[in-house]
Amino acid sequence: MVAGMLMPLDQLRAIYEVLFREGVMVAKKDRRPRSLHPHVPGVTNLQVMRAMASLRARGLVRETFAWRHFYWYLTNEGIAHLRQYLHLPP
Incomplete structure (x- = not known):
């Protein structure tokens, strides 16, 4: 669960x-559920904002x-x- 929102793992x-x-993510402040994010296909701005809020709360991104x-x-x-989460080599 990401910041109080259920999200499919493939979108996360x-x-x-x-x-x-x-190394950076940009999102327009548009919380309408149908507004898609321009850089992540199939994901809405709201989902990006919630995922980033979760990372920000843990100190993993600056906003x-x-x-x-x-x-x-x-x-x-x-x-x-993210290296550990995405199973990437160090």
């Missing part, structure tokens, strides 16, 4: 893969908000956590 994994590959957009940056602890 897709979010984490994009975050790990890019910045400007002009109706959220920006999340991976920390060193976040990189280590």
